[in-house]
Amino acid sequence: MRRATTAFCLPLALSAVSFAQTSAAAAPRLPEQDAKLAREIFQQLIEINTTDSVGNVTTAANAMQKRLLDAGFPAADAVVLGPNARKGNLVARYRGRPGSKLKPVLIIAHLDVVEASRSDWTTDPFQFVEKDGYFYGRGTQDIKEADASLIESFIRMRREGFVPDRDIILALTADEEGGKSNGVEWLIANHRDLVDAEFVLNPDAGGPEQEKGRAVNIGVEASEKLYADYVVSAANPGGHSSLPRPDNAIYHVADALGRLEKTTFPLETNEVTRAYFAASAKLQTGQLAEDLKAVSGPTPDAAAAARLSKDITYNSLLHTTCVATMMNAGHAPNALPNAASANVNCRIEPGHSQEEIRLELVKIFADPTLKVQYMNDAREIFDHGSDRKSMAPPPLLPAVFEPLKVVVNQMWPGIPVIPRMETGASDSIYTMAAGIPSYGFSGMGVDRDDDRAHGRDERIRVVDYFTGVEFQYLYLKALTSR
Template identity: 25%
Template sequence: MSSVDISIYKRPEELLQNLIRFDTTNPPGNEAPLMEYIDSLLTAAGFETTFLAKDPARPNLVTHLKGRGEAPPLLLYGHADVVTAANQNWTYPPFEGRIADGYVWGRGALDMKCGLAMMVASLLRAKDENLQPAGDVIFGAMCDEETGGAYGAKFLVREHMDIFKDVKYAISEFGGYTMYIDNKKFYLIQVAEKHHCSAEITFHGPSGHGSVPIKDSAMYKMGKALVELNDKKLPVHISDVTEKMINIIASHISEPESTYFKQLLNPKKTNEMLEIIKDKTGNFFDPLLHNTVNAIMVKGGERINVVPGEVTLYLDGRILPILNDNDLRDELINVIGHDCDIKITNYEQAKADADLSLFDMLSDILKGKEPDCIPIPIIISASTDARLLAKLGIQTYGYLPIDLPDGFSFMSSVHAADERIPVKSLYSGTDAIYEAIKRYRG
């Protein structure tokens, strides 16, 4: 361990390169070698570490930075697994971790080995500078986030909840990146996420021989339902977080865009305004103002010449945190009618409200470095391990500050070919997390 270079915290891009070079594609994950590498850095710096595993090949790593006992613990956590890079056309090999054109390229560069690199670098720096924060800092490197967390956060919450004792606040993914509107730079700090909800819709109709015309078959009913779901938006809902976000944006941009954004908060105008701003913002704001569903799979029919009497459509639904699965069911019925059976098959409720107690502190850190930047709170449409930690009453802030150039779409780059992060963002992001550790008071 003495040969381990803990000064790597001064070179977070190199740390990230090393993490990317571990292929932790999930499935199967195989996060153990990466965890052992992080462990080697932490133990060489003097941290005591613990491995907690449901499967030895897929361990989670936990350590503590001792505080002064003046505040509750702060949790830093992130996942080590990544989605597949197969069948994608990459400019550079996805697990090479190459630096080119001012970026670190590779699978996990954004989601979320960059965050692990920032957190580990911050902890190594804290140890090197003998920083003793107000409260303990708990760090968790977790596995299996990309496929639900059964071996990672879900396992830890169920089997080892004691490691989260007294934790109220946490820092993790998926926010902190920048977005430009009207030439203004906004930093998006995640404070909530939508609930994931899977649904099955089964349609029934007459069956028979494929050579005989059959009207109103189950297949045709499903087709009509798909057209309705494609052509109609679900109702508008405005949460407190989204209202705050949109009001902040509107107050910093010029006309007529400012008026367009204000009118997003008028449910009678919301959808019209979304179309007006779409050229500049894409679909970013749409899922923050609606529940959404996407058709994922279809099951029906067994032979080419037999009209099936039953067809099932599988939906991926995302529900705003102020609503629940019953609300989504009612909205689906209002769109496609009652002539079907709707079954909710999986509903993972996230935190219904957001505790913004740390938002000002996290914002001030960013503004201290960039006085003209504008931090805003956001709800994200994806699911993260935050939903699992929320079961213990923990408020997670997605706060991995990533300064992206104007025109670079974070969400379009995650899970895609040529995932990459600006090298300079690793330095500013690491500094921001280190500052959060210093300033945190509970």
């Protein structure tokens, strides 16, 4: 794949025309001026490296701040602040009707992205490439597409003179994907007054679930799994490779990971996943519909769950999952390793703590010579995990869901809005812990079989991006126009 294509250099009007002609949505055509702006912002964000290792989130925050200031937002309503020079967070406030008694709505979206190696990608992950109907680049699915649509919506609404019925606060933040300076956590701890709200919207979850480009439902994150990293390690005296020892540290760790690979955690459902399976069953046919219905009751059918678990998405909804993601061992090709370690990443079903799963891993590995330790987001290692568990689902507030259903029916007539459990993890853990009900959804659709977030050649379909841009604008206006 080439770094740039002819389509990449065409006028932006082409993207707007493509949106109008090919989108499965029934939304009004995205105006050319707004399509152009949305594409420019998206490209600018993709081409700012915001990885934890060598990137700079503050650079992206400053760039978005400048766009808001250039659009006429007062300096006091678009500020960048953070714990250090690289981890700045943009907090922008769109002022509502004077005298309104309604508390603000807070929207959180992270600016940082997962690491990406150029050698792994067909394209440069930090160059915005449009090819064959897709935008490529690190963050196109997670979640710079949402960042760009939110900034575009703020600018578009201000240009039109729109006055919402409450303040809308936007926080574009650092270190959701890892690092020592999570922006949402830091803002709540240090500047609660800037981000305090009645409820939170988080586009880092939910949204259109698509099959071959067609949206079949709109998922809304109402719960999420708990994230945890564990380090499994072995150590021995090492020595010369011509005198192999039976207690090779690499073999010890590899054997343990082999046992993990063959282990399935217990089948579990909760009120959110049961509702999701019940609603999804109505959208399917044949054995799949029967199996989805069979796991939607208080006692899920084990045989149906086993069939569903062959699909990685359903498997992650039905089980805690733990998988090896990194290994480190050895110091020379002609020497026995005196140490070996691996990172095991777990996504834990609600109701279980990080320490509980650490102890489960100890049982699975069944090797007393191994250490199994918990590692936090700052990569600090502890002998015990925390006792924190996933938060209980928030109430389904009419203020959030009534306008959502209106806009969904306008853009995707007839498809249902379904509460769901996020199988990853998001910054909603911090806002929920702060007592602010939080909901995850956006208008950016991705096919179930093309989820490339955190992976190589991350991409989003051009039509899906512009559909999501229009959804964001329409929903913010519907949300604050009662």
